[in-house]
Amino acid sequence: MSKHHIHASHEALIVRLRRADGHLRAVIEMIEAGKPCLDVAQQLQAVEKAITNAKRVLIHDHMDHCLDVEGSDTDRAELKAIAKYL
Template structure:
């Protein structure tokens, strides 16, 4: 069973992801409108970077606040697992 984790950083993270979602929707509209591929690729890069940065912030927050400083074996295993997503 998964426990529900809410951190102080989550509202800001949701805001970032909603902004990226809006940006992605704009990229889809660009494609549908037949905009130049270079412009589309540039905007897709911006969306990708926004999502990557949001993911990194989530993982760093988790590492800072959820893992025991003493480092139990469970925490070390979780750290190895979540670090794969960086």
């Protein structure tokens, strides 16, 4: 599990996570500015969804590219380990 993996999807994931990071910073500013809680909650939901989607893409990419199709015991253990984050 400690192998260094870089996939084509990682660049897009970084862009997606940087966008979510900027959005989260904006939410913090909304709270500091005293914006309505409903507006803040709506924006937090958007940030949460963006991060959840990024995580899902990362995990699916890992499953597609990093686990051996043979299904060795090591791969099964790794699949179980990463699947708990879905």
